[in-house]
Amino acid sequence: MRRLLPVFALALAFLGAASPVRAGNTEPAACLTSDPTQWPAAAKPYFLVIADSSTSMTTAVATANSCSFGNTRHGHARCALLRAFQAFDGVAQFGFATYAMRQTTCGAACYTTCTYSFFPSEQSSRGTMVGCGPLLGVGATTASGASIRVGITPDDFWASPPSTPNSSELVSWVDNTCTSNIELFASGASPLNGSLRDARRYFDGTYVLQDGVTTLASPLSASDYAGSGVNGGTGCRSLNVILLTDGDEGCDTQADAVNAAAALYSTGVTVGGRTYKVRVHVINFVGATAANADAIAAAGGTGASQFAINDTELVTALKSIVGNSLRAETGDNADNNCSSCTDEGFRHYLNTNPTCCVWGSAGQRTTCLNNFSASISVANPQGNRALLPCTTASQAVEPATWLVRDPGETCDGTDNNGDGQVDEGQIKCGSPPACPSSETCNGRDDDCDGQIDEGACPGGLTYFPEICDGCDNNLNSLADDGIAPIPCGQASPPNCAGTLSCKPAQPVSPGACNINGGYNQCSNNPQPETCDGVDNNCNGIVDDNVASPACVPVGTSPSLVYTGSSQCRQGALQCGPGGQSSCASFIGPSAEVCDNFDNDCNGQTDDNPVGIGSSCGAQPGLVYDQAPSQCRSGTMDCTGGLQQCAGHVGPSLEILGDGIDNDCDGLTDENVLFNNGFE
DSSP states (O other): OOOOOOHHHHHHGGGGTTSOSSTTOOOOHHHHOSOGGGSOOOOOOEEEEEEOOSGGGGSBOSSOOTTOSOSBHHHHHHHHHHHHHHHTBTTBEEEEEEESOEEESOOSSTTSSOEEEOOHHHHHHHSOOSSOOOBSSSSGGGBOOEEEEEOOOOOOTTSSSOOOOOHHHHHHTSSSOOGGGOSOOOOSOOOHHHHHHHHHHHHHTOEEOTTSSOEEOOSOOTTSOBOOOTTSSSBOSOEEEEEEESSOOSSSOHHHHHHHHHIIIIIOEEETTEEEOEEEEEEEESSSOHHHHHHHHHHTTSOSOEEESSHHHHHHHHHHHHHHHOOOOOSSSSOTTSSSOSSTTSOOBOBOOSSOBOOSSHHHHHHHHHHHHHTOOSSOTTOOGGGSBOBOTTGGGSTTTOBSSOOOOOSSSSOTTSSSOSSTTOOOBTTTTBOOOOOOSSSSOTTOSSOSSTTTSGGGOOOOOOOSSSBOTTSSSEETTTOOOEEEEOSSSGGGEEEEOBOOOEEOSTTOBOTTOSBOOOOOOOOOOOSSSSOTTOSSOTTTTOOOOEEOOTTOOTTOOOSTTBOOBOEEEEEOGGGOEEEESOBOOOOOOSSSSBTTOSSOSSSSOTTTTSEEOOOTTSOOSSTTBOOBOEEEEEETTEEEEETOBOOOOOOTTSOSBTTOSSOSSTTHHHHHTOO
């Protein structure tokens, strides 16, 4: 988590706002979140460390180094570099170079069997073999004095997958193990000019090792971030060379070395359409002339060299160089850490205060900020906020024009600083709370002094809110003014809802009444009650006293007769729950029977009753309607509402000698004596 600046320093940070990052472009969403894990990573600074590998690095150092690497300059240098590489792993990207010599035949134990040789190209171009490296053309500007052993791993976290870290390679050159001939050595001359020229070739992508075959690509690409140039160039990523030397230029001239540093910083390198200035840091390890080392550092944009006599002081110098290149956001409308985000971690405010510094150009805005910063003092640490520049809502989302200093609120019912709150921290009074104003006769403490209507009401009268009662309650010489209609009736059904309006306002003396004031009638519209589940008459009862007209069930024949002797009776339409009607107490027709009623409700009584005209009177087991049987079946007849069997002849005692079957048993004159009681 980055450390935010104190209030005083934060205000002063506005002084750097004259060079905006990306005017006219709002920030990506990832930049605006308050969650640091969502912010794009800051662009890591690049450091190419050129470690002195000249013979003079075998010079003894009076004290032992903390790594037990041997009490020589290059023992102390290796220990310091090991500690620095490990301390800043993941924070900065390092590359590593020695001077132009070759180390061979080493075993694991350093230097006991190692041999050293020069690159043949040095002899052919310089005519010497001292470890200066070759000339690639005419003049000192073509000198090639650095052997870049480990290239800088590009900080391409956007790539998939990103480049593999070079941490283990860096450590292998300073870990006191010479396996595979890999370890910082001490043999040859001190080609400062040639080393710096090769550093520039490396960054611009044209570096070739002194063998004329091995090449290294630039760690820069078109995907590197562009920014405000806070690191000294028009490209945002911080590029650096750390020249660790124990002596002066040994192959070319001091002026050549100074010019080489100037070429890196003043001219810079151009990659992907962006020009980067490469700063040159010089660490004078005991043996260099201070003035010469300072001149190279000054030409390289870093002011002066740093002096060290052992590994501890070397580590201090390295930490100072790397630490000063790790930039945090400062709330100055710039992308300080080259993350493609501006002022992430700072809240962005607008400023619509009625009193604010009006501006129309970047220069005028800077003047506003300068004046505000000048107003900050121990006595007034907040400064005069009226001097902060005005900022609209659209400017508050633009990196070039937003504010990271809260301009404060003015009690005016608006959100002046864009923090989502209105009038926070302002004194308000009343209900609802309101900003202070001149006291008026309104029953409120307008000026927030704890008193109500002091000296504001006429005649010493007391203010009351106006109500519809025909009186001037609010002492404005009008009775019943400003009274809004109120609901009346009931909400449902719609015809029962109305409004109750107050009669027109009338002028009166303050506090007086008008006898014709008050409310008008409710404007609702009650209707006759019907069976529909609704309170039509607005009396609060649903479907009450609904009429019950005569009815017949659905499907009933329309020809039925309901009068006279008809048994049919119409029902009554009754209203049930939810406005559901039903026909109750209806009596319908039935089959006509002989009862002196019109059972089938056709208007006739006992017409064609059921069973009339049918045969009747026959008893089971007897013979009817067959000679010589005297028995005759009858026919059902209806007379006067009574049903009877007409024409029926039944059995009698058998009569001797009449030739008739009187008892209808199918025999004639049988057992007549017995039957007549003579036997």
